[in-house]
Amino acid sequence: MRHTKYLVDSEWLEQNLDNPQVVIVDCRFQLADPNWGRSQYRASHIQGAYYLNLDRDLSSEVQLHGGRHPLPNMDVLTHKFASLGIIQQETLVVAYDDSRFAFAARLWWLLRYLGHDRVVLLDGGWQDWLKRNYPVNNAIPEAKSGNFSPQPHGDWLADINMVKASQSKERVTIIDSRDRDRYLGLTEPIDPIAGSIAGAVNSPWKQVSNELGYLQPLEIQQQLWQDYRSAEEIIVYCGSGVTACVNLFSLALAGVQNTKLYAGGWSDWCSYLN
Numbered sequence: 001m002r003h004t005k006y007l008v009d010s011e012w013l014e015q016n017l018d019n020p021q022v023v024i025v026d027c028r029f030q031l032a033d034p035n036w037g038r039s040q041y042r043a044s045h046i047q048g049a050y051y052l053n054l055d056r057d058l059s060s061e062v063q064l065h066g067g068r069h070p071l072p073n074m075d076v077l078t079h080k081f082a083s084l085g086i087i088q089q090e091t092l093v094v095a096y097d098d099s100r101f102a103f104a105a106r107l108w109w110l111l112r113y114l115g116h117d118r119v120v121l122l123d124g125g126w127q128d129w130l131k132r133n134y135p136v137n138n139a140i141p142e143a144k145s146g147n148f149s150p151q152p153h154g155d156w157l158a159d160i161n162m163v164k165a166s167q168s169k170e171r172v173t174i175i176d177s178r179d180r181d182r183y184l185g186l187t188e189p190i191d192p193i194a195g196s197i198a199g200a201v202n203s204p205w206k207q208v209s210n211e212l213g214y215l216q217p218l219e220i221q222q223q224l225w226q227d228y229r230s231a232e233e234i235i236v237y238c239g240s241g242v243t244a245c246v247n248l249f250s251l252a253l254a255g256v257q258n259t260k261l262y263a264g265g266w267s268d269w270c271s272y273l274n
Helices: 010-014 036-043 074-083 104-113 125-131 160-166 218-224 244-253 265-272
Strands: 022-026 092-096 119-122 172-176 233-237 259-262
Touching: 010 125, 092 104, 092 125, 104 119, 104 244, 119 125, 160 172, 160 233, 160 259, 160 265, 218 244, 233 244, 233 265, 244 259
Parallel strands: 022 092, 092 119, 172 233, 233 259
Antiparallel strands: none
């Protein structure tokens, strides 16, 4: 049974389904079908879990600039967190998806950005829960009254101007979290322009887990970032600030704290290149 600062396993969660100090959040989502995750949740989910949608809950409306998944309005998000029964720095939030932490990590980062450190990811996600035949249902839990008072870490964010200024700084590392072919500009399935930010290095987010969705051992997490530990600052981006959070999760696991999220990512960057 595993319960750490950043991760829990299905066995631990199954034994804490009735724990009033635990709130479970289903983050399943598909970029190609934004309604898919909610429909899957309505069909079946971990007993007692709430649902948060990447587009509707964990992002705000797309504008000309700012990327495909701009960060959500923090006042609105704060009310949503409270409606799940989250009490600031008391409730343990367990986030899961079925996409190797891709969407659950966005929630993990947002909660911590707003000052709530008591949030973990479910190792193996939805697939592991099903494999173990642990309790699922399609009941939608009622809204609750939590107490969430955000304390944003403004210095955890980087915008396009900060990234541009950092390109000439030797002690700042810019990390592209996308698959290598997208980083190299060999393919671009989503954004209108292929390529990457000049000077960025590539560390694909999928390296953080294995193909079954289980977190790689701590030694591997540390190895991923060994070359960048001497950086004064690490700016992490992806296509739109979502899967970059998986790398930020890994960096935190490895004990690297001097990190920022360029939330707009490549989709914001290339919006200025047209």
